[in-house]
Amino acid sequence: MNINSEIIKPPKKDIFKSGKFRSIVIQSIVMLLFISFVLWVIDNAATNMTANGIAHGFDFLWENSMFDIGYLPFIDHTPVDTYFHAFIVGILNTILIAVIGIFFATIFGFLIGIGRLSDNWLVSRFCGAYIEILRNVPLLLQLFFWYHAVLRILPRAKNSLNAGDSFFLNLKGLFIPKPIPETGFNSVLLTFIVAIIFIIYLIRWAKQRQAKTGQQIPIFSISLGILILPVMFVSFLYNFPLYFEQPVLKGFNFKGGIRLIPEMVALLLALSLYTAAFIAENVRSGILAINKGQIEASSAVGLNRIQILRLIIIPQAMRVIIPPLTSQYLNLTKNSSLAVAIAYPDLVHVFAGTALMQTGQAIEILAMTMSVYLTLSITISLLMNWYNRAMALKDR
């Protein structure tokens, strides 16, 4: 057979068709387009700002803010304080809402999620209806519903809804007892912390011991004892140094205690009930993700119901639940910015609202506001990636 030498000659290398060259060209074009777009935007912004006489730079942060913030559980803000101070106050108020909201949403979400899987038909249907209704109605609508409808039909201070003479709910908000530490409270706190550290070491030791000898100790009751007894003892020594100041009706209003303004109550109700519906779905799918064989196998090796729950179900379900749970926490924090709709003084309302109106420095203020949320999101997603890697099932 005659082999045609023409055919097997290697093809001529065409630099314009090589993948590397093309990739460099495409990337340079994209980069060039992107940079020119950014420059165009900056140029426009600069011209517009000079034309409208808007200042730029971050000097305004150190000027007096000239406004009051109505509600400050942590620190005071007066008109002579700076804008930067208002920024910090806004962040603190956002964090406050987020932390309390997450606390209630978690508890409620787990209860509803477990209830959805209950073998009691009524409970399961009830939880199902809760999830579907709350998930399919916009959060802002729910917020308005609580704030403009439900909290508006509350009685005045004189006829407050009363729970145990400590909690009062009326048009002015929710009044709760205020814990006031007295001398010796620090010692109680210290005892508590030491007890917890001790328990952590105890659990570790018990685990090692079980791995070595196979013997178990009733770790739960021992830990509970270590936690409660010394704390009770020290508290007793100092004559229970935590005092609860009860809110008391004086004239037309309540004195003492902590007042949660209606805006905050509505925001907490809306955020935690709404997020709880999503958390419930995550909890449900986490529990359903466990293979039935796991439970059968653990019964077969002789674990009792509580042991199955503690050693088999919860660890595996949590592995599935925690990543979406974190993103729900993040959503709740981001959704807390809806506070601006009912004028709860969170970061967006105080800084991107009032401060922006006064200074007109939109770019700086929005950049600062966005970077707070961005920092939070990125930190949490990095932590989540780390967690997922640590918890991923290791093939053995």
Place this chain on the structure above:
Amino acid sequence: MAQQPTVTLPPGRDNLKKPPVVSIGFLGWIRTNLFSTWYNTLFTLLGVYILYLVFPPLFQWAILDAVWSGEDRTVCEWYDEDKVKYRAGACWLMVKVYFNFFTYGFYPDELQWRINLAFIILAISFSLMFIPNFKKKHYVGIFLFVFYPFIAFFLLSGNESLGLEYVSTHKWGGLFLTFLLGSIGIVFALPLGIILALGRRSKLPVVRLLSVIFIEFWRGIPLITVLFFAAVMFPLFVPQGVEIDNLLRCIVGLTLFGGAYMAEVVRGGLQALPKGQYEAAQAVGLGYWKMMALIIMPQALRIVIPGIVNTFIGLFKDTTLVFIISLMDLLLTVFTTNSNPDWMGFPFEGYIYAALVYFIICFSLSRYSLRVENKLMVAKQG
């Protein structure tokens, strides 16, 4: 106890031992589902008690005592000679009076047929998409995504040369505006999401980096700040003298925000496709764009239909936030009537109506997405 006699069953059904009456039928169902253990009994009793506390008064308020027709608020709330206030149940009359406002906003009454027409065209083309044996779906799809937005725009805002009176976007509002903003989520955000997802999976580092930054930026900030951004920063970013319509600003903001979420959904679909699909497409000599358009995307998008629908539901609910740049969507129309002196003091009725509308839309969409998901699961197993 007496010794159990050994039973030898003669032929014939009559003598067969029946299960006890409490373990079958209705009674059996109640026993296993409501009273299986002592704590389940407790829960059931508690639940029945709560239902008893909540439902009769609610029924009384919402149906029996409710006002369905009348002239003005005096039929819902009135005073006797001693100035004592009386109040009927739910005042659905208020919703009836404002129904037109809740649906069309300030859009002129005599021009509302244009909105209806646009909606009917949309509804017909959408229902064509769901007919199983209809062969020309892609034509309908192209019509919906490419031509329909223009038709709708001309119908809604009007065009003097076509003989349609101009209606400023300030007058757009109500449920109609909510639908409009929601459909932005599909019409603009989905294509943007597809491009971003491709960018994030690209082999070119620059493209990938830019896509990642873009996606993570919009996903990391709350929609409220996006809308603030759209309201106060967009005007600064365009050349002097260019006015951007308030509605357009909002649409751009929603598109960027929704696009970033859609991108992550589409990326999930791209990652779920087996590598062999990519390799096979390359082996038959398809270039990048042909491979994506003909082989990868049709499959990837089909896998993530449930995800797309869920993201859409989220976007649809989020359109309520446009109140921040004072666009009159359904929620804001309800909110405004609350502060209207004629009908002040009936907040529950308005919010319940709005909640019902949102619920019906979002719930049916989520059921649809669930059905598609189950179908896909069956297809995968079978």
